Amino acid sequence: MRNTYLWFLQLVTGILIAVLLGVHMVLMHLDAILGFFGVYVNDVTSWGSMIERSRQGIWAGLYIALLAVVLYHALNGLRNVILELTPSARTERVVTWAIVAFGIVAFVWCSYVPIALLSA
């Protein structure tokens, strides 16, 4: 039963990622095509552009939300791939808790940085 809920969350986070990461991809990569439609983004990877976005709470919030759903989707997907080898119950527990620990550490560190950079 527990895995059913995990799988359902995998579907929900998948849809959220398709939307949020779609925005991220268009903003980061389609500058020439956005220009064609009259939307001009300046060089998004330059320090000035990056730090300007970092100072706005809306971007920090969006990126932390994206981080949470992406980490869940990626690590749960990795767990499903590993557990498809049908390891023993003990190995399954070890894999699960290693992935949960990694996810928590990655989330805390990667959401600390945008919060710290809000006042940069």
Add this chain to the structure above:
Amino acid sequence: MRQIQPRRNYLGAVGWLWAGNYKLERYLYILHRITGLGILLFLLLHLMMTTVFRIQGQDVWETTMSILHNPWFKIGEYLVVIAFVYHALNGLRLILQELGFLMGRPTPPIYPYRDSLRKKRPWTIAMIAVVVILALVFFYDFVAGGW
């Protein structure tokens, strides 16, 4: 007394890549997994880049960016974009199918049989077509935006 052996259908890691006598969607599943793991690898590098190197200030960030603007990294970035587009659209197709869409109504098994499962094939082809179009759009932008 003859002992009946259970069928050996445990494939282990071979099952990740060997699809046997299955059709297109089974190979798309393998590709889904490969692109997923590739994106996970990229995600780890990306999170490293946008945290450890970003918090150290302008000089470190600009040095990192000048390294990442090298053509080989740009090609890798393009591959990640295609992997994301494929994984997203194939994933949406899988979600719709899991919820029962795109497959038509189940029909009673009366001759001549109509296979409702086969109705998903046109949607699969359409999904691949959209992936190809988006790959070309992003390719145009990578070339027009300079490597």
